Amino acid sequence: MWEILLHSLRKGVVTAKPAAPLPHDLAPAPRDSAGPIELLGEALRSEIHRLFGRSMKLRHVDCGSCNGCESELQALLNPFYDLQRFGLDFVASPRHADALIVTGPPALHLEEALRLTDEATPRPRLVIAVGDCACSGGFCAGSFATRLGVHEVVPVDVRIPGCPPRPEEITRGLLKALRK
Amino acid sequence: MTGSTGTPPLPLDHVLRSLRERFADAAIEAEPGRRREQRVAVPAARLSEVAGAVRGWGGSLITAFALDEREPHGHFRLRYLFSMAQEDAVLTLESAIHAGDPHFPSVTPEVPAAHWLEREIQDMMGLLATGHPDPRPLVAHDGWPRGCHPLRRDFVPPGDMAWPPRFAFTPVEGEGVFEIPVGPIHAGIIEPGHFRFASVGESVLKLDVRLGWKYRGLETLARGKRIAPALEIAERACGLCAFSHALAFSGAVEEAAGVLAPPRARALRSLAGELERIYNHCGDLAGILLDVAYAVGAAEGQRLKEVAQQACDALFGHRFLRGLCVPGGVTRDLDDARQRWLRALLARLRVDVEELVRAATANDAVMDRLAGAGTLGPEPARDLGVVGPAARACGIGHDVRRAHPYAFYPDLDFQVPVRSAGDVSARFSVKADEIQESINIIDQTLLRLPGGPLLTERVVPPAGRSGLGLVESPRGLLSHWIRAGEDGTIDEWRMRSASHANWPAVAIAVLDNIVPDFPLINKSFNLCYACVDR
Incomplete structure (x- = not known):
């Protein structure tokens, strides 16, 4: 117990602190899309309060992505970003969801699954396409086994492009979705 | 491991002699191979028998695929690639299948590792594997129209593109x-x-x-594309092993073109490959701990994955290392300041991983779940051709970095951690040890980083030449095979990932375990779906 406390004190709070900052002169030029996660998160929290009262629940549907977008969506919940603290979470059932997060071009094999998941989501709901594939087919464009974006199967409210979009970019996109 | 000294034995000599002696009647012609590949033509009727013998002589199946050569030659061609690990050689068995009678006797009864590969050949090429113990479609969901075989050269996408998924399952009946x-x-x-x-x-x-839900037709899509867009597809076949895919694809193109990446590029490739292994394995440790509800450990594992991915981003411009590896070399360099920064970061990571593993393994509640769960014995693992950390957790010490050294690995001294229990705990330990070993490899690479250019001149393989790239991805053996087309295009591309080899083993490992342990067992293998479905 004391050891754990000591350890925590030594390590400090890791949330939203750059995990491994490069020395200032080495750091890459800041990307305009990425802001400090705290500021984004607080903005997200106030939008969620305005629209949903307390929290927003997302249901993720993978429709044939490469697993890159999944990894970045999972990263949103890691101790560094920890979006749960701003009232955002992923749920296991579409029945509990306020929004669907869809990744993948979609693959034809998953069209029916996407449609059924969408039907099972209570209205009103947002559909958010995450990643280049979900926005426009991405690198799969031209394949006979995929569509040119999620909007060909279900109506899309917001697109978050990127291959894959960084966690900050996804957060910013979610904010955009709520301000719409 | 150091580079071999003296004159190496002629690859495969012994096996080829045995093949000739034992199957003299099977009209085997051994054409002299290239750098490390030896091809042997076998009549289809004897394929299974010969493949069984090769397996008995120490060959392990890398991949198997079919090519449509009806246009010039009037037949399909089957290829079974075996790794002869003790000699860094590849033995390829080839059979021509007459276009008018698209059947071949299944090799699976002799070499069970061919199980899913042959089911896929049935789907993709429309060749029937007679005698296959489970000939159901693998990728093609049962709603596919008749005659839809996407890897045939004359494939025309069917008009009715809505493929409702319908499956035939093996029914299990009995009381309770x-x-x-x-x-x-x-x-x-x-x-x-x-x-x-x-x-x-x-x-x-x-x-x-x-599986097969994520089928995107990538191998068909890449056909006829130039190398750069084809690389983009190969790299995006899998998100989490993106660098390994780019490396294996680049290796295949380089072999076909007969060029070698410059020394500094080879060293940076090893370095990036190990960074990829580190962030994947940190994520895997987190996943395993999450599934036994050890939240503190899971959070720490996720944090370490994030640290490694941010390092990838800061050093090479992408959290998944995309765009770094191209045929002919790498696109980004590491200057001295960045090297020092990376070494300091990894030194901290090493201590953090040690602490995490110590805390988790000292926790009885965690170990109670990990130990004995999802045990995979060495025999089924060997039969099914399991690769990577999953194989090394049940005593099979196979590692591509040793068996078929590529990039900088011939010059590096490293261990291959092996455990024997074959359960979730063993897979956890193997991955934890591999993180430490990866950090060793990166440290060594940085100490001995050669100078010189990052890229060779244009890499354009002559039309018709083929190449094979083998890489130890975080999940195990990954193979990319290409045949070049005219004007620097990719004519045919075949890929097999480690997950493709390991999925059948999950179905074995889970037997007699309780259903609630399935997520844990599945997570301990942490197989990918995207690169299996393709």
């Missing part, structure tokens, strides 16, 4: 047997797959895994 269907959409941020459990009480009696 329940069927539990799971998926394809799962309760979490995970990829889609359908699992059909047959259970008695809580014990799993049988697990039927149906």
Whole structure:
């Protein structure tokens, strides 16, 4: 117990602190899309309060992505970003969801699954396409086994492009979705 | 491991002599191979027998695929690639299948590792594997129209593109047997797959895994593309092993073109490959701990994955290292300041991983779940051709970095951690040890980083030449095979990932375990779906 406390004190709070900052002169030029996660998160929290009262629940549907977008969506919940603290979470059932997060071009094999998941989501709901594939087919464009974006199967409210979009970019996109 | 000194034995000499002696009647012609590949033509009728013999002589199946050569030659061609690990050689068995009679005797009864590969050949090329123990479609869901074989050269996409997924499952009957269907959409941020459990009480009696949901037709899509866009497709076949895919693809193109990446590029490739292994394995440790509800450890593992990915981003401009590896070399360099920064970061990571593993393994509640769960014995693992950390957790010390050294590995001294228990705990330990070993490899690479250019001149393989790239991805053996077309295009591309080899083993490892342990066992393998479905 004391050891754990000591350890925590030594390590400090890791949330939203750059995990491994490069020395200032080495750091890459800041990307305009990425802001400090705290500021984004607080903005997200106030939008969620305005629209949903307390929290927003997302249901993720993978429709044939490469697993890159999944990894970045999972990263949103890691101790560094920890979006749960701003009232955002992923749920296991579409029945509990306020929004669907869809990744993948979609693959034809998953069209029916996407449609059924969408039907099972209570209205009103947002559909958010995450990643280049979900926005426009991405690198799969031209394949006979995929569509040119999620909007060909279900109506899309917001697109978050990127291959894959960084966690900050996804957060910013979610904010955009709520301000719409 | 150091580079071999003296004159190496002629690859495969012994095996080829045995082949000639034992199968003299089978009209085997051994054409002299290139750098490390030896091809042997075998009549289809004897394929299974010869493949069985090769396996007996120490060959392990890398991949198997079919090529459509009806246009010039009037036949399909089957290829079974075996790794002869002790000699860094590849033995390829080839059979011509007459276009008018598209059948071949299945090799699976002799070499079970060919199981899924042959089912896929049936789907993709329309060749029937007679005598296959489970000839159901693998990728092609049962709604595919008749005659839809996407890897045939004359393939025309069917007009009716809505493919409702319908499956035939193997029914399990008996008193008290329940069927539990799971998926394809799962309760979490995970990829889609359908699992059909047959259970008695809580014990799993049988697990039927149906994948293919993410099928995007990538191998068909890449056909005829120039190298750069084809690389983009190869790199995006899998998100988490993106660098390994780019490396294996680049290796295949370089072999076909007969060029070698410059020394500094080879060293940076090893370095990036190990960074990829580190962030994947940190994520895997987190996943395993999350599934036994050890939240503190899971959070720490996720944090370490994030640290490694941010390092990838800061050093090479992409959290998944995309765009770094190209045929002919790498696109980004590491200057001295960045090297020092990376070494300091990894020194901290090393201590953090040690602490995490110590805390987790000292926790009885955690070990109670890990030890003995999802045991995979060495025999089924060997039969099914299991690769990577999953194989090394049940005593099979195979590692591509040793067996077929590439990039900077011939110049590096490193260990291959092996455990024997074959359970979740063993897979956890192997991955934890591999993180430490990866940090060793990166440290060594940085100490001995050669100078010189990052890229060779243009890499354009002559039309018709083929190449094979083998890489130890975080999940194990990954192979990319290409044949060049005219004007620097890719004519044919075949890829097999480690997950493709390992999925059938998950269905074995889960037997007699309780259903609630399935997520844990599945996570301990942490297989990818995207690069299996393709």
